[in-house]
Amino acid sequence: MHTYAHSMPHxxxxxxxxxxxxxxxxxxxLIPPFFEFTVRTGTPEVRYFDQKDPMWKGFPFPVPDGxxxxxxxxxxxxxxxxxxxxxASVRVRREDTDDEVLILRIWHEILHAVGQPADDMTPLAxxxxxxxxxxxxxxxQSLSRSVxxxxxxxxxxxWLTERAASGAGGR
Ligand SMILES: [Zn+2]
Numbered sequence: 448m449h450t451y452a453h454s455m456p457h458x459x460x461x462x463x464x465x466x467x468x469x470x471x472x473x474x475x476x477l478i479p480p481f482f483e484f485t486v487r488t489g490t491p492e493v494r495y496f497d498q499k500d501p502m503w504k505g506f507p508f509p510v511p512d513g514x515x516x517x518x519x520x521x522x523x524x525x526x527x528x529x530x531x532x533x534x535a536s537v538r539v540r541r542e543d544t545d546d547e548v549l550i551l552r553i554w555h556e557i558l559h560a561v562g563q564p565a566d567d568m569t570p571l572a573x574x575x576x577x578x579x580x581x582x583x584x585x586x587x588q589s590l591s592r593s594v595x596x597x598x599x600x601x602x603x604x605x606w607l608t609e610r611a612a613s614g615a616g617g618r
Contacts, residue, residue, distance in 0.1 A: 456533070456561050456611075459511070460484040460553075461491050463518040467539060470546065471517065477550045479605065481612045482557055484515075491516055493536075502526050508536045515557060517549075528552050530559030551600045558607050568603040569594065575606035
């Protein structure tokens with residue numbers, strides 16, 4: 448039995464379509480149980496960021512507290528996800544065929560939503576990596592391979608989740 452010191456975040460996780468839900472819901476167990484979900488099908492109330500910003504053009508972001516929205520609309524925005532203030536939104540593109548990558552994208556954005564520095568995998572490497580991670584990471588980089596892969600994301604997000612659970616770094 449694992450108990451967490453910090454209060455556990457609960458999200459209403461909306462999949463826009465039943466198809467998206469059936470595809471991704473079975474993989475949610477990749478995300479540690481610190482994050483609790485009530486899974487729904489449909490669209491929460493959404494708002495839009497600055498429509499002149501090509502990063503966010505047409506990108507829907509949930510309004511209700513605790514809502515996470517996963518959608519597959521073809522929109523002009525460059526962003527694949529956003530998370531802040533206990534809300535997150537994740538986009539699934541036609542070319543996103545790897546379900547694990549999509550779950551990691553959800554995990555990334557809900558870490559943002561609870562105030563964790565989900566973009567800082569590299570600057571925080573000295574804090575989250577084990578000795579063996581450091582060796583593999585160095586070899587990886589010497590081969591000029593991108594570190595933005597599920598192996599590293601999973602390790603980093605696991606560490607960030609434990610960090611959130613301990614009450615550190617949240618807003
Ligand atoms: Zn991010």
